[in-house]
Amino acid sequence: MSKVKNGVLLMLLVSALTACGNKDSAGSDTPAASGKAIEFVTTQDSSPLIINAALFDTPAAKEFLATGKNPYIGNAEAEAKGKKIFQLYSCTQCHGPDAKGQVGPGLVGPTFKYPKDATNKGMFETIWHGTNGGMGAKGVGLMDPTDPKNGITPDELLKVIAWIRTQGTVTGNE
Numbered sequence: 001m002s003k004v005k006n007g008v009l010l011m012l013l014v015s016a017l018t019a020c021g022n023k024d025s026a027g028s029d030t031p032a033a034s035g036k037a038i039e040f041v042t043t044q045d046s047s048p049l050i051i052n053a054a055l056f057d058t059p060a061a062k063e064f065l066a067t068g069k070n071p072y073i074g075n076a077e078a079e080a081k082g083k084k085i086f087q088l089y090s091c092t093q094c095h096g097p098d099a100k101g102q103v104g105p106g107l108v109g110p111t112f113k114y115p116k117d118a119t120n121k122g123m124f125e126t127i128w129h130g131t132n133g134g135m136g137a138k139g140v141g142l143m144d145p146t147d148p149k150n151g152i153t154p155d156e157l158l159k160v161i162a163w164i165r166t167q168g169t170v171t172g173n174e
């Protein structure tokens, strides 16, 4: 009887291991595993910044995840939405209604406090995960959970950045 029980346990164990194996091979279809995703780093200390790929849920956000380029640059409709989102998340209060600075610094360049903010990937990382010098993370799931807005999505952030770029001469996609 106990032999049978052991056999059943062994079968369960084998099928559990096989299931894990299947999961791993399915996982290799994700952009990160197939090498099609850029790797994000924090602006604080350049350590790896893991952002759930599922949050990149629009064609533009997926393209950004694959290439690091912001597809909304030069897209007037997206830029207009970005301006509204900039107001909604109170960016205006610190960076001014034209993003040229108020309590916080100007965001239009051509020089930036964090030089990587001259690229759209760099600016995305800075806004998503915040800085050590006075700006908290704005990414969804990272922003103050008591804030009813609960954080900006990748697609929204790309629109915000596209609008910020209209205020200066740097497009960030060079």
Ligand code: HEC
Pocket: 086, 089, 090, 091, 092, 093, 094, 095, 103, 104, 105, 106, 107, 111, 112, 113, 114, 115, 117, 123, 126, 127, 131, 132, 133, 134, 135, 138, 152, 160
């Ligand atoms: C409470 C005030 C505050 C709010 C709200 C705020 N910021 Fe900031 N932001 C700052 C400060 C202060 C800095 C400078 C941080 C530092 O020196 O580390 C900064 C830095 C930045 C930088 C880096 C600039 C550079 O020269 O490298 C970007 C980009 C930026 N903010 C974008 C945004 C966006 C977009 C929003 C809205 C989603 C936002 N900020 C909301 C205060 C704020």
